[in-house]
Amino acid sequence: MNDYLNMFSLEGKVAWVTGASYGIGFAIATAFAKAGATIVFNDIRQDLVDKGLEAYRALGIDAKGYTCDVTDEEAVQALVRIVELEVGPINILVNNAGIIKRIPMIEMSAEDFRKVIDVDLNAPFICAKAVIPSMIREGGGKIINICSMMSELGRETVSAYAAAKGGLKMLTRNICSEYGQYNIQCNGIGPGYIETPQTAPLREPQPDGSMHPFDAFIRAKTPANRWLKPEELQGPALFLASSASDAVNGHILYVDGGILAYIGKQPQ
Numbered sequence: 543m544n545d546y547l548n549m550f551s552l553e554g555k556v557a558w559v560t561g562a563s564y565g566i567g568f569a570i571a572t573a574f575a576k577a578g579a580t581i582v583f584n585d586i587r588q589d590l591v592d593k594g595l596e597a598y599r600a601l602g603i604d605a606k607g608y609t610c611d612v613t614d615e616e617a618v619q620a621l622v623r624i625v626e627l628e629v630g631p632i633n634i635l636v637n638n639a640g641i642i643k644r645i646p647m648i649e650m651s652a653e654d655f656r657k658v659i660d661v662d663l664n665a666p667f668i669c670a671k672a673v674i675p676s677m678i679r680e681g682g683g684k685i686i687n688i689c690s691m692m693s694e695l696g697r698e699t700v701s702a703y704a705a706a707k708g709g710l711k712m713l714t715r716n717i718c719s720e721y722g723q724y725n726i727q728c729n730g731i732g733p734g735y736i737e738t739p740q741t742a743p744l745r746e747p748q749p750d751g752s753m754h755p756f757d758a759f760i761r762a763k764t765p766a767n768r769w770l771k772p773e774e775l776q777g778p779a780l781f782l783a784s785s786a787s788d789a790v791n792g793h794i795l796y797v798d799g800g801i802l803a804y805i806g807k808q809p810q
């Protein structure tokens with residue numbers, strides 16, 4: 543039994559999770575730490591990093607936190623150099639940092655569109671590019687890109703996000719194609735609708751006390767009939783970060799409570 547569990551061990555590994563002070567990134571990093579990895583995370587503001595450091599400490603995790611904007615290539619390259627010196631070469635990268643702007647497309651400025659593409663698509667390219675050379679030197683590595691339902695589906699108001707997350711799916715396949723020969727596995731996780739600050743506006747109670755209409759919409763679309771929790775991404779992320787998935791490459795693992803398999807709740 544233990545041999546099987548050892549496949550999921552991250553003992554001795556350094557894992558960098560971007561934007562991991564809270565939310566999905568925090569949940570994933572926490573699981574990696576419990577599996578033995580040293581955790582490196584960054585966030586865009588120092589106060590978020592401090593909040594993250596405190597949250598990790600509260601769980602007994604000695605994470606290393608850095609302030610870094612993942613869209614800034616020079617800052618990312620500098621961060622990776624510092625981490626290599628202070629912690630060691632990065633074996634696992636999770637491109638988690640992301641933003642969404644919910645604006646009807648014809649009302650959206652080109653600047654806002656570019657901003658979303660910058661954080662959700664260009665930054666995963668920048669971060670992966672920064673760690674792949676040392677992964678090659680070290681004989682392999684794991685890259686996990688946090689995709690979305692919007693890697694497959696469209697929805698009103700999320701044109702930039704869908705374009706970025708669809709692009710991230712193809713970046714995942716391309717990193718696999720280009721660097722699989724160096725024992726680098728690059729896979730994606732496509733979360734369904736997860737209870738985090740990013741989706742808080744879609745779950746806000748209404749002035750009359752009723753739930754936001756988006757809540758019923760998502761439940762009707764999800765065979766599990768509920769929102770998912772960040773912790774439900776821990777097992778899938780651990781699988782993709784560990785040697786248990788060494789033959790899995792270029793795959794998007796949708797963790798969506800069944801949304802993509804389902805046409806939606808039929809009328810009663």
Ligand code: NAP
Pocket residue numbers: 560561562563564565566567584585586587590610611612613637638639640641661688689690691732733734735736737738739740741
């Ligand atoms: P979140 O709660 O908004 O957390 C995202 C984190 O990334 C925040 O700490 C954010 O900082 C940080 N960040 C944003 N821009 C950054 C930048 N330029 N540099 C460094 N850090 C930056 O999001 P989440 O819901 O946990 O989502 C995490 C990932 O999963 C995102 O890629 C998201 O698109 C994806 N996802 C989420 C869901 C969902 O239902 N929640 C579903 C599918 C996919 P700030 O607080 O300053 O913005």
Ligand code: GCO
Pocket residue numbers: 642644689690691692697700732733734735736740741744
């Ligand atoms: C939206 C959501 C998305 C989802 C997620 C789906 O407006 O559709 O906020 O961000 O949470 O990405 O997988």
